[in-house]
Amino acid sequence: MIAKRKIVFISLALTLLLAILLPKSTYAFSVSSSGAVLMEQNSGRVLYEKNPHEKRRIASITKIMTAIIAIESGKMNETVKVSKEAVYTEGSSIYLQPGERIKLEDLVYGLMLRSGNDAARAIAEHVGGSLEGFVYMMNQKAEELGMSNTVFANPHGLDDHKNHYSTPYDMALLTRYAMLNDTYRTISGTKVYKFSRDKGPQSWTNKNRLLTEKYKYCTGGKTGFTKRAGRTLVSTAARNGTELIAVTLDGSDDWDDHIAMYELGFNSYPIHTVMNEGPISINLKGTKNKNLYLKESIYYPLSKEEEDEVRIEYKLLQEEKLAKITEGQVGIAILYFHDEPIKRVPIYMEKIEKKETWWQKLQNLLFGQTGVMHND
Structure with a gap:
């Protein structure tokens, strides 16, 4: 018995010692969710994954796609007449009334903050012309974004169709795209939205508890739940200039996972x-005597152990072509990580102005004062 206790004590001591000595990036790490992805916004690099390409039901995080299509439609200031079909959509609701007239912008806030399924249907009918037309737009956008393991069958995420699914990676791709839109960023990151409605002043609080109370670096996101999908969550966060996207599907402890x-x-x-x-x-x-430059810096998220795993390769126009150019794009700088091309940045040439000699400056000064032009 004493020997067994000694073995347990030694094992625990070794575990604690390794936890202290090993770098953080080597810790064993896992989440409760069936599928998860952590992505860096700028580069799109996946920093953590668990079954990233496994197709699953996604519930109300579907509404991220609904929101960005509505925002990009250019109709945010239009007034929507709510149909009876929209009002009677089951599940979470912002309690629309048949025939009610409401601004599309307000509907998108109700969609994202309160997860209104009635808002989703009203948005779809107005922006897409019909429910079917909007679903077509959703799948078309998914294809454009490279969401190769995603199919949308409705604008809200209810489990009314088996062909409605996505993956953690695809939803991270969608969110990365949506976060490039300032209007989406604002709506997604709004904690409380106040506006006027036919029934009087309204105030909606965001259901995303990471944003409202649990994580001070959270900048937005979308919650989701159905019995078949379980808890789904997409969120975004920023700290010290780094922006991250987290996605979990079927996660019993999703707040803590994120x-x-x-x-x-x-x-x-x-x-x-x-x-x-x-x-x-x-x-x-x-390249001799050529003034080459980059218009943008190259950034990439790296652990301490990975700092030596990046390199830059330059590709320029052929020498004879380069000789004929004085300004404009002349090539690309390619960022490699683990010998894989990650990012391409244009290389530009700036026209070099010929500098005057001191004698030319003196001549121009003298002849300029006398009003006589001088040509070399």
Whole structure:
């Protein structure tokens, strides 16, 4: 018995010692959800994954697609007349009334903050012309974004059709795209929305508890739940200039899953500046006396152990073509990580103005004062 206790004590001691000595990025890490992805917004790099491409029901995180299509429609200031079919959509509701007239923008807030299924149907009918027309738009957008394992059958995510599913990775792709839109960012990150309605002043509080109370770095997202899908959650967070996207499907402890993933991302994968914007020096044929530069810096999230795994390769126009150009794009800088091309940034050439010699400056000064033109 004493020997067994000694073995247990030694085992625990070794576990604690390894936890102290090993870098954070080597910790064993897992989440309660059946599927999960943690993605960095700028680069699209996946920092953590669990069954990322497994198709599952997604419930109300479907509404991220509904919201971005509505926002991009250019109809946000239009007034929507609510149909009876929209009003009687089952599940979560913002309690629309048949024939009610409400601004599309208000419907999108009700969709994202209160997860109104009636709002989703009203948006679909107005923007798509019909429910079927809007679903077509949803799938068309999914195809454009490379969401290859996603099919939409409705604008709200109810389990009324077996061919309505996605994956953690695809939903991260969608959210990364949506977060490029300032209006979506604002709506997704709104904690309380106040507006006027036929029935009087309204106030909606966001159901995303990560945003409203649980995680101070959260910037937005969308909750979801049905009996078949379980709990689904997409959220976004930002800290010290790093923006992350977290997705969990069928997660019993999704709030904590997201917080744990964010802490892993922020602490273990800081953003590195691989190359700064501005002048660059390249030792390649045809680049002598050429003023080359980048208009944008190259960033990438890297753990401490990965810092030496990145490199930059330059590809320029052929030497004879390069010689004929004085300004404009002349090539690309390619970021490689683990010998895989990750990002391409244009290389530009700036026209070099010929500098005047001191003698030319003196001549121009003298002849300019006397009103006589001088040509070399």
